[in-house]
Amino acid sequence: MAPVKSRLCKTKKEMAVELAEYTADLSSKFCKERDKFTVVLSGGDLISWLWKLLEPPYIDSIEWSKWHIFWVDERVCGWDDADSNYKLAHDGFLSKVPIPAENINAIDKGLGAEGNAELAAERYEECLKDKVNQNIIRTHKSSGFPQFDLQLLGMGPDGHMASLFPGHDQINEKKKWVTSITDSPKPPPKRITFTLPVINYASYNVMAVCDIEQADSVAAALNHTKDVPAGRLIADVEVVWFLDQAAASKLHHGWWCSIL
Numbered sequence: 001m002a003p004v005k006s007r008l009c010k011t012k013k014e015m016a017v018e019l020a021e022y023t024a025d026l027s028s029k030f031c032k033e034r035d036k037f038t039v040v041l042s043g044g045d046l047i048s049w050l051w052k053l054l055e056p057p058y059i060d061s062i063e064w065s066k067w068h069i070f071w072v073d074e075r076v077c078g079w080d081d082a083d084s085n086y087k088l089a090h091d092g093f094l095s096k097v098p099i100p101a102e103n104i105n106a107i108d109k110g111l112g113a114e115g116n117a118e119l120a121a122e123r124y125e126e127c128l129k130d131k132v133n134q135n136i137i138r139t140h141k142s143s144g145f146p147q148f149d150l151q152l153l154g155m156g157p158d159g160h161m162a163s164l165f166p167g168h169d170q171i172n173e174k175k176k177w178v179t180s181i182t183d184s185p186k187p188p189p190k191r192i193t194f195t196l197p198v199i200n201y202a203s204y205n206v207m208a209v210c211d212i213e214q215a216d217s218v219a220a221a222l223n224h225t226k227d228v229p230a231g232r233l234i235a236d237v238e239v240v241w242f243l244d245q246a247a248a249s250k251l252h253h254g255w256w257c258s259i260l
């Protein structure tokens with residue numbers, strides 16, 4: 001199984017610096033190996049921790065034209081809605097880097113605005129399949145599931161990741177690539193989300209978590225004291241949890257020793 005590692009960061013600033021270095025290293029590796037880099041974003045706080053990538057040396061050295069952007073989950077709404085994860089990423093990150101517009105793969109604009117979660121999930125799965133056929137997304141050899149190069153994920157205080165919430169059925173989906181939820185406990189209620197197999201076949205998974213509100217779920221996920229969706233996160237090559245001190249404060253002693 002791929003190793004689960006963690007990096008303890010003193011401050012959010014330190015986390016942003018570490019995240020930028022980690023992402024830039026993988027960008028350079030995949031651009032060299034594949035001439036492209038598939039990156040999956042989430043919503044929530046994650047985007048606010050990507051600011052370091054917008055500064056030298058990264059802004060000038062990263063091969064942005066080779067990046068292909070996807071979303072691990074999206075709220076079913078218009079692209080210009082305040083709830084939209086696309087808008088969050090666009091305003092805070094994507095509008096500031098030269099990634100070609102055709103490489104940015106957001107939820108279908110019309111279905112999002114109409115609020116049709118089920119169809120929007122089906123359409124997003126078709127979009128992923130098109131990108132597999134164009135050799136942009138790799139597939140995992142034995143399972144045929146898409147295999148993203150890097151996913152940048154966040155976790156909510158209840159231990160959810162993407163829009164896979166505790167006690168909701170979406171976490172058990174084993175065939176679909178993308179599914180929908182219409183009663184999300186975190187507003188807004190309608191969302192589409194990658195399924196657990198898609199999330200877990202990614203080559204590199206980053207889980208970035210800050211603040212005391214998430215500390216119990218960080219401990220549950222990493223010490224496996226309670227079954228929370230984020231506790232099921234694995235990857236093909238490596239999972240790294242980037243934690244600030246507050247988020248890591250309830251991990252048991254053994255885990256602390258392994259990260260200090």
Ligand SMILES: O=C(O)[C@H](O)[C@@H](O)[C@H](O)[C@H](O)COP(=O)(O)O
Nearest residue numbers: 042043044045154155156161162
């Ligand atoms: O649509 C969303 O809400 C996000 O994509 C979601 O999956 C996010 O990653 C987690 O909820 C963590 O969010 P925070 O970082 O805000 O806790």
